[in-house]
Amino acid sequence: MIRLLLVMAPAVCIASGIGASNLIRYFTKSLRYRNTQGKMPFEVSLLGIFTVFFICCIFVFHGTIIGAEVYSNPSVIIASKN
Numbered sequence: 001m002i003r004l005l006l007v008m009a010p011a012v013c014i015a016s017g018i019g020a021s022n023l024i025r026y027f028t029k030s031l032r033y034r035n036t037q038g039k040m041p042f043e044v045s046l047l048g049i050f051t052v053f054f055i056c057c058i059f060v061f062h063g064t065i066i067g068a069e070v071y072s073n074p075s076v077i078i079a080s081k082n
Helices: 002-032 042-071 074-081
Strands: none
Touching: 002 042
16 A cells, blocks of 8 residues: 555646646636626635645645554554564
């Protein structure tokens, strides 16, 4: 499981970065061109940007806590000695 985490983590980080970047670009375009038709209201765009930022912060916090839990487990050290 740890090897899978080490192999897949970079690919997942790149994919999530591309997705977050596209979402932020979409919301900021809505903020820039508020007077055109078919765009979101100002409040919805701000809420979207805040939500993306909040989810990114939770992702970093979750990754830090889970990484500390997985790599500080004594069974990882014992299993690698065999």
